[in-house]
Amino acid sequence: MRNREHSAECVAMTLNMTPQIQSPCKLICELDLEQGLCKGCGRSREEIAMWTRYSDVQRAFIITELEGRLEKLLNVHKRL
Numbered sequence: 001m002r003n004r005e006h007s008a009e010c011v012a013m014t015l016n017m018t019p020q021i022q023s024p025c026k027l028i029c030e031l032d033l034e035q036g037l038c039k040g041c042g043r044s045r046e047e048i049a050m051w052t053r054y055s056d057v058q059r060a061f062i063i064t065e066l067e068g069r070l071e072k073l074l075n076v077h078k079r080l
Contacts, residue, residue: 021059023051024066032073042069 028040036044047062054062
């Protein structure tokens with residue numbers, strides 16, 4: 001029984017120590033229908049819907065893509 005208690009404590013500590021990557025949402029929720037991206041955060045509809053199900057690795061990768069996506073959106077709209 002002690003091993004199970006110890007294991008449960010280790011799991012709980014690990015979960016608490018695991019960094020959670022927060023949502024990049026800026027509360028400017030407007031989709032650019034041509035690009036399929038949110039004008040506020042740069043995520044796709046699927047990424048927004050799946051955010052809480054993604055691992056930290058997946059979230060971190062998406063975060064690295066967002067700046068470029070938002071720049072692209074701005075450039076597209078500047079040309080219009």
